[in-house]
Amino acid sequence: MSQPAHKQNALWSLISGVGWPLMFGLGMSAVFYALLLKGPLHHPALVRYFAGHPINMIETTLFCVGIAGLVLKALDVLRQQSSLGGVTLGEQAGPQPVSVVGELLDKLAALPKKVQESYLGRRLCQGLEIVERNGSADRLEEELKYLSDMDSNRQQESFSLIRIVIWAIPMLGFLGTVTGITDALSHLGGSLGNHADGGNGMEAAMQGLLSGLYVKFDSTAIALCFSIFLVFIQWGIDYFEIELLAQVDSRASQELVGRFEMVGASSDPQLQAIHRMTQLVVAGTEQLVLRQAELWQQSITAAHNSWQQVQQQTGAQLQAALTASLGEVLQQHAVNMAHIEQSSTEQVQRRWEQWQGTLSENAKLLYAQQQEMSRQGELMTQAIRASGEVVQLERALNSNLGALAGAKNFEETVMSLAAAIHLLNSRLGRSDAAHLDLNSQSRSRAA
Template sequence: MPENVVDGSVARRSREDGMAAAWGCLWGIGLTVGFYALLPYFNRYWPQADRYFTAHWVEYATCGLFFVGIATLGAKAWRLPAERQALAAGLLDGLETNPEAGPVDTVQRLGAHLRLVARRSQNTHLVQRLTDICNYVRGRRSADGLEGHLGYLAESASGRLHDGYALIRTITWAIPILGFLGTVIGITLSIANITPDQLESSLGEVTAGLAVAFDTTALSLALSMVLVFSTFLVERQEQGVLDAVEDFALDRLVGLFPAADKRPAESPLLAAQQSAAELLLRKTESLIGWQMSAWQASLEELRDRWSGTLSRQQQSLDDALQAGLTHALTDHAQQLTAVRGEFLQAFERAAGTLADKMELSVASLAEQQQAGIVQLHETWQTLRSEWAETSHRHAEQLGQFALTATDAVQSWQGQLREATAAMTDQLAALKEQGSVLLRIVEQEETLVRLEDRLAQNLEAVRVVESLEETLLNLNAAVHLLSTKTRAKAA
């Protein structure tokens, strides 16, 4: 009978814990949906919210687990005020006791008093502890072993309390693991996106992968710290409630059954059962302690393994980045050296071609200038010979005229005026020829200046033509270098 009663109480508490966990999961999902629905409004005050909560699916999973844990803790914390109120209400105040009454009568009065006074506190630890004690005494029809049963109920409540936080401890353990998983995924994405041939274009993808790696770790560690401290506070408060319930039961309930202290000595069978139960409890405690130490060692080993894996991944990433950057920079340096050599060779060829053409232009211009000078000299010699002949002819004519005038002066007296007029005309003609000769001399200077200007214009034309050919050669060389560079880059 008592075992069935205790099993029923344990089953009821297990169902309540299961319902609390289920409601915690549902509320956690609702909180997650509400948080992501309100996240765009948070961006006004915290622009980096999207980066830490929506950049990768690991961040969604981390936030979901965090809100499930917070909702579960909230459900547990919601019941604490009612527990405190039940402890402070003095539920056994006003209970009439009869020292001569039996345990069964005392239990009946206690049950009726609880149904009358504690209607609103039926689901609290205190009322359920009192109900379990009433069921125990009613089933055994005796108060023997009540203190031991109270200790058993306290240990069972502590065990259920510890089991009730199993989901939260699992979430607290899983959130950092998700962060490390995001780190591994981000580092893997960064390594996969490294392309040494196109390092500048792939640098954005590499940094995005590294951002995912470190953002997920930072988010998971921050949320796990919040969850751990919240769990510590709520669990400590609930453990304090259980301790207060145990103290209340030992102080108030044991005094309701004074006959239990006057019982005769225990039988050998009962002593053997108690020793076996104590041995079982010690073995169970040692087994639980061993299991907890093994679990702690496994967690430490897992943490060390994750730390070593993360260190190795970081070292591999550093080596890969250094090797990729070194290889890419070496390739760029070689390509720049080759392009520079080709450009210098093309420029030297173009400069040589330009120098040759300039030399040819200068030689041609010198030849043309020499030919012009020769032609001008020949023209000057021709004009000079013609002027000399004209002067000699006029001198001969004047000599002949003088001889004729001397010989026939008497015959020319009548024609003196005509001769004088003729001489005047000849002098005018001579003056005109002199002016013509002066103009010829001035034209010679003009021709020299024109020749110099013509030479300068010809030289400028040659230089312009040579520069145009040089620019065409340079454009062709640059086009050839661009084609080769694009071919190498592809």
């Protein structure tokens, strides 16, 4: 630790040992008298014992200061006890060189501030500083014993304010009693001078003295009660803090003793000098190794940066070459695609013209077929009409045949009818089968 840190710790110890108890004690006494004089604690007996005389009020204020100091001390002991488990230097893997003290100090410096300021944290830090300053751990146990005695002295000095309060309160009580007796005796002398002419005056003065003395002894009684209470509380806290210091001594020995390499007896200065020289050589070698490692690291970093630059340049060149090659390939591909598209368009155009010609011919054929079908429809219509006329003629012939059946010139009539039928068949363009059918019908009817 540096010198300013020691000054800060001393200032903090002064504030925590005297300042805070005074502040909290005065605040507690102010609150108490506010409740006593104007609050729910206002009672004649309480007012008599705690506010019957200014000395009683001073005693009560000092008692509040002592209680505040003991409470703060108890809280500090509890904090110190809880911080024991959070301070450690790690497991001991055999004797270590003294050169690792800096790493251990850095490890302690990384702990929280309250843990560093605890008994164990301060003890370990001071022990490591001693080892680092001496360059060896030969006298570490003696130094730890000295540090333990120093902590014990600090522990006893931390109760200085409490001891002063415990001593001052009875003194104030006796002072209040003495001043009360003095006041009573002075009043007694005055009363005797006023009543010197009779025994009744002496009796009245003694009664006044006795009635006032019991009130004057209240300050002594209250002071003794306060002192006894503070003594018992101080004893309890002192006992627990002594046990805490014993645990700190044990933990400090476990953490530091046997952790570092021992050179030999402290009475052998030559061996110690050789050991220090060896440590200096080792430290110088370590520095050279670290320097060489840094140079290697710088060389590797420079080579890496050069490799990155070469890689970037190569990548840029490769990208440019690929871009140019791909541009030419894509341009040639576009030209080929244009030729293919043109030839495909021409083929599609020729096929479309062929299909258009074919569709035109088919349309013409369909039109011709439509004309032919129209003509066939007209012929069918004419045939249907002719069929109707044939039916009428057939009916007429049948009636004529029926009429001519009994005539003499039947053969001539039949021949004329056959001629008429032949003429009708020629007009209708009917087949010979129908003609024969009609003749056969006519013959059968004629028969």
